Amino acid sequence: MSAADHPTLRTRMQSKLHGANASAHEREWRSHASDTITTSRRRGWLAYRWREPCPMPSSAELSNSGRLGLPRIAMGRSRFLAMHLLWPLLVFVAVAVAMLALGIDQKLARVLYAWEGNAWALKDSFIAETVIHTGGRLLSVLAWLCVLVLWIVTLLRAPLALLRRPLAYLLMATAVAAATVAWMKTWTNMDCPWNVIGLGGLQHYHSLFGPRIAGHQGACFPAAHASAGYCWLSLYFFFLTTHPRLRWLGLATALGFGLLFGTTQQLRGAHFLSHDLWSAAVCWICVLAVYLGMRMDRPSRAHRAAVDKAARPPSPARPD
Secondary structure: OOOOHHHHHHHHHHHHHHHHHHHHHHHHHHHHHHHHHHHHHHOOOOOOOOOOOOOOOOOHHHHHHOOOOOOOOOOHHHHHHHHHHHHHHHHHHHHHHHHHEEEOOHHHHHHHHHHHHOOOOOOOOOOHHHHHHHHHHHHHHHHHHHHHHHHHHHHHHHHHHHHHHHHHHHHEEEEEEHHHHHHHHHHHHOOOHHHHHHHOOOOOOOOOOOOOOOOOOOOOOOOOOOOHHHHHHHHHHHHHOOOOHHHHHHHHHHHHHHHHHHHHHHHHHHHHHHHHHHHHHHHHHHHHHHHHHHOOOOOOOHHHHHHHHHHOOOOOOOOO
């Protein structure tokens, strides 16, 4: 009698075969669940919309998972860098070179200076100086402190753990961008428009790459106040990690405040147009560098834990 004909041996063989198939099915389901949670970023807040209990799909559903229409969040590192670093950098260089060659800084500053009556009439105005300049800086600091409070809350509340790393990125990227612009101002040695001859000042104008006057120290480049808005370009990458549909809103918010702060300072005679352009470029490179440095495109430990929890197959029902 062969082993296949023996009733007991046949039962054991069938049991082992069933267990192997179940184990393979479970591994496939865990992989499917991981892919589903990872790619569900486009549809909302990482795994926050994952509904439990989540029934284990059948083998047929797993085999057809490629036709379920799940979105793909990963675009490839080379394409990501081309879209977020190479093309923005090329546009920035082209605009900066054109502005330098055409003398846009001086031409625009002279137009504004003449429009205000050959004086920087808005330099000490309540709206420009108190509300937008001072108030805008305080608003940016307050927003950063609010993010800090939210990050502390994620340390205390387990359901918010998936937001912990994105909020940490938002804190660090924003601070690094603003600090980098402030640091660059200490050694670039460039004057504000109100310090330049012909615009109400006593200093000769010099471009970014022009010779400097010995013994004089300017501190107006890049535009620090505009960076109070542009440093929030980090919102683009924050929402790219948490809710990609809102990333353009985050980008528009940062650009809007940066343009508001920068334009106001130009009207006050505090900055040339190129100062704001460089401030925006420096902030963008900083927030992108922190995004790549923190490897925000990789799943966090909290995210992996959510995947494991969601991928855990339901326990078999116990007989009454």
